[in-house]
Amino acid sequence: MRGDVKAFIEALITEKDASPNTAASYRRDLEQYVAYITNIRGVSDWQSVDEAMIYRYLYFLKDKGRERATIARQLSSLKAFHRYLLRAGRTSHDPTHAVHSPKTERRLPNILTPEEVERLLDAPNTETVMGLRDQAMLEVLYATGLRASELIALNVDDVQPAFGFLKCIGHHGKERIVPLGNPAAAAVKRYMDDGRPHLLKEAEQALFLNRNGRRLSRQGFWKIVKKVAEKAGILKPLTPQTLRHSFAAHLLQNGADIRAVQEMLGHADLSTTQIYRRLSEIKLKDHYLAYHPRAK
Numbered sequence: 001m002r003g004d005v006k007a008f009i010e011a012l013i014t015e016k017d018a019s020p021n022t023a024a025s026y027r028r029d030l031e032q033y034v035a036y037i038t039n040i041r042g043v044s045d046w047q048s049v050d051e052a053m054i055y056r057y058l059y060f061l062k063d064k065g066r067e068r069a070t071i072a073r074q075l076s077s078l079k080a081f082h083r084y085l086l087r088a089g090r091t092s093h094d095p096t097h098a099v100h101s102p103k104t105e106r107r108l109p110n111i112l113t114p115e116e117v118e119r120l121l122d123a124p125n126t127e128t129v130m131g132l133r134d135q136a137m138l139e140v141l142y143a144t145g146l147r148a149s150e151l152i153a154l155n156v157d158d159v160q161p162a163f164g165f166l167k168c169i170g171h172h173g174k175e176r177i178v179p180l181g182n183p184a185a186a187a188v189k190r191y192m193d194d195g196r197p198h199l200l201k202e203a204e205q206a207l208f209l210n211r212n213g214r215r216l217s218r219q220g221f222w223k224i225v226k227k228v229a230e231k232a233g234i235l236k237p238l239t240p241q242t243l244r245h246s247f248a249a250h251l252l253q254n255g256a257d258i259r260a261v262q263e264m265l266g267h268a269d270l271s272t273t274q275i276y277r278r279l280s281e282i283k284l285k286d287h288y289l290a291y292h293p294r295a296k
Helices: 002-015 020-040 051-063 068-087 114-122 129-144 148-152 182-199 218-232 240-253 258-265 270-291
Strands: 165-169 175-179
Touching: 002 020, 002 068, 020 051, 020 068, 051 068, 114 129, 114 218, 114 240, 129 148, 129 165, 129 175, 129 182, 129 218, 129 240, 148 218, 148 240, 175 258, 218 240, 240 258
Parallel strands: none
Antiparallel strands: 165 175
16 A cells, blocks of 8 residues: 555656655655554555545544644645545545535634734835835835735836825736825835935836845845834734734724725635724724723
8 A cells, every 4th residue: 555655655756746845745644644544543445445534544644743834734645645546446435525625614814903014114214215216115015905926026117106096907917906005105205215216226117126126026025124123113923924924903993895806806706804893803802802891
């Protein structure tokens, strides 16, 4: 049975062009699975493995303290493996076919307080070209809720500071128009007038440029966010996505319509936006527990 695992891993690498890390992950999952069904359940052939045994293995993992996400990943490995065994003629059935993954708990995103956002936006030194650029990027990110990839993909023609909006291309190539508040519009205009011309070395459509006059990369932008956060004295974990989360959560906390927030974020499904409503509800509960005389 271990020989089948080895053959499956080889097929992943040669036929599916799986990376070494992916292949190693499948190997670990399947070696644990084979050890369970052979050593604990006494199984000697794949035909003897049924749906009940798959569920028993998942409960075994749960009893071992494995998290839901880990169990879900292991089941995904088992499903791929048993489909392979079926195609290879090593068994006549797929015991994982009707087995569903456990629902994983969705973690609430990390957000900044409005005060922390102000410190972050004020941190860049706007007496310098780079400071003008960094402040403009952060202002736009918080004002619009763009993804980092959408921000660095912006071209000069996509932003209209005078009219207070910008155009971006989101996932699946879908275009959306997002309002741009006055502080962000002013920061972009300052950068375009006094910063970008000093960075521009040749014809380039990108709005935000690096020192070489080229479009800024995601890695470059992440380094900027990290550096500015340190300067602002923000100790909590912070990524470019944090400002997007903060944008949505602060809108909902202040009474914005959730469907309007969904449209601005470019979410195809409203359920994706609902996570920010949960943050808003937690904020309200914290205020209640802190200030209501009979809350505790």
